Amino acid sequence: MRVYSGVDPVTGKEIYLSETVKGTDKAAYRRADKVMTKLQAQVDKQRSPSTAVTFSYAIDEWLRTADIEPTTRHGYVGYIDRTIRPALGDVPVSKLSARNLETLYGELRRCRVRCDGMPFIDHKAEGEHDCEKAKCRPHECKPMAQSSVRQVHSIISGVLGAATRWDWISSNPAKVAQRPRQVPPQPDPPSPAQAAKLVEKAFELDEAWGTLVWLVMTTGMRRGEVCALRWSRVDLDEGIVEVRSSYTTLRGVGREKDTKTHQMRRIALDTETTVLLREHKKRCQETYAELGADWSEDSYVFVGMRGDLDKPYPPDAVSNRYKKMATRLGIKTHLHALRHYSATELLTAGIDLRTVAGRLGHGGGGATTLRVYAAWVAAADRKAAEVLGSRMPKRRSSG
Structure with missing residues (x-):
C-alpha cells in the first residue's frame, strides 16, 4: 500500500x-x-512534510546561514568534524530522536572517540609507518568533559532548531533529550601572597608587562579586552576605563570584536593604577618618538611584540608569557585566575554583588557572578552579619 x-x-x-x-x-x-x-x-x-536529507546536509546549511562569530564558528567546526558528523552525519534528519542523542552523549562520557571497547593502537601517522618512531600507543579511553558534551548538544540543538524552522522536521528532539548536567564553576584564584609575587615579578621583567598584569588584577578585565584597549578609552583624569571591544586571533589573523556580553562597561580605577597607566602612557609616547612612529589616542595601550606598534599584544602571547612566569615562581595558575582574584577580593571585602558583576562585565544583574562565586558571596554575607551584630545594643544575660 x-x-x-x-x-x-x-x-x-x-x-x-x-x-x-x-x-x-x-x-x-x-x-x-x-x-x-x-x-x-x-x-x-503530519504538521510538515518530512525530508530524507541527512543530518550532515542540515549541518552544512546551518553553518552557511547561521550568524556565528568567527572564533565561535571555528570551535563549532572542530566539534562537528571530530565528533558530530562521524556519529550522526549519515542519519536522515527526520529519523533523529532524543534517544539517539542521549546514546551519543553517553558514549562520549565513556570515551571521546566512541571506541567499541576492544583494544587497539592509536596510530599517530597515516599509511605505513614505524609505530615506535611515531610514538603510537595502545588506546586508552578518555571521557569527554561534561562541558564539551554540553557544547556538542548545543550545536546539535542549533542545527535541529533550524531544521524545525525550515519545516524539514516537525519538532526538535534535542529539546527533550537529557543533556549532561552543568558542572558547578570552581574558580581557583591565587592567594594575596601569590598575587603579590606575580605582579612583582612582572614588573621586574618589563614595566609594560607589569602594568598589564596589574591592570588585569585590579579591574578583572578579560584577556581579549585588555589587549583591545586603546588610549582613547582610558580617562586618566577621571580614573575610568571604557571596555568596548575584545581582541581575538584566528589562524594568525587578529581582529576586534564585541565583548563577550556585547555590552560596553566603565570600570573605575584606583589612584595607584591611574599613576601606573600615566607613566606607561609616557613611555609609550617616547617609544613611538624613538621609532619615528606617529602616536595617537587611538593607539593600543599594550602594543604588539617585535616593534609592531599597529597591533596589540596578541592574547595567546599574553597567556603564554604569564603561564611561564608563574611556573618559574612555582605557582600553578593561569591568566584568567587573575579575574577570579579581582572578583573574590572584592566580595571578601564586602563589595556588593551588583558592583562586582558590573566590573567583571557579567550579564543577568549578578546571577552569573553569584553562580560562579557563591562561596565567596556566602563568606561576605557572614562577614556582613557579624558587622551588623557588633553594632547592635548588647543585651544583658537573664541569668
Missing part, C-alpha cells in the same frame, strides 16, 4: 508512505483497508 505524503522540501522528490499487506483472501483486503486508513491518518497528522 502506498499513500502520497507530499514533496520533500529539500530534494523536491515526491514522498510516499508504504506498508506491505500479504494475502489475497477477504481478511487480507480488510487488513489492507485498515492499513490504508492508518497511512492516510499519518499523512493527515
